[in-house]
Amino acid sequence: MTDKEIFNLHAEVCKALGHPLRIEVIDILGKGELCFTDILERTGGLKSNLSQHLSVMTNKGILKVRRHGKCNYYSLTSKKVARACILMREVLIDNLKKHQSALIKISVSG
Amino acid sequence: MTDKEIFNLHAEVCKALGHPLRIEVIDILGKGELCFTDILERTGGLKSNLSQHLSVMTNKGILKVRRHGKCNYYSLTSKKVARACILMREVLIDNLKKHQSALIKISVSG
């Protein structure tokens, strides 16, 4: 496999993190497996939309499904996903702090 | 800030990982700061395209630029970005392995 092929696949997996609803789902499933309806209850929105997003995440290999009776139970394929997500959340928080402290400096000096 | 606002910003930061060229750039910059031309030399492609991708990453707060003389030096804002990226790479590798061992099982049983 070439480097470029790896970068492509890697980006595909990372894309699965790049949507607010999918971030929310990763957050929710970080605490454990849940069925579709329970996820929908927590996130809100249309079931068709959630279903499609879950399917994207499953296809990219960051979620897995367990079908049992009428219900589909979703969970993270790996704790690594949750950890990567938390790291990126920290990057966001650090950025927000930097931005805020920059604003404070401006308002003090200005 | 509401949860949904956090999920939005978080997804914005994560989106910055969701492109092959940007993954490659994160890989390259994991080893340290480089100027635009050196990055371009390693990634290939059009300078305008790279410039736009670097600008996306900078705006989302995962890269920073240092302008010096004629050159613009880019670097990761945080090691956390590189670590998140490595975790997601591991998720990919784990998936590929699982997929491969599934194929082997099929070819053995089939």
Place this chain on the structure above:
DNA sequence: TTATTAGTTCATAATTTTGTGAACTATTAA
């Protein structure tokens, strides 16, 4: 001053992603 280097910005077209509602499938319950 003029040219060169280093990169950014812009306009545009092509592609991809997203949200929506309706239709569909599969499992269980009555």
Place this chain on the structure above:
DNA sequence: TTAATAGTTCACAAAATTATGAACTAATAA
């Protein structure tokens, strides 16, 4: 069998992302 529940799939429009090349700007060198 019929109805209800749980969820998926489909078609389509709207929005966002991407690649491309030309034009532009800023700093240095001749």
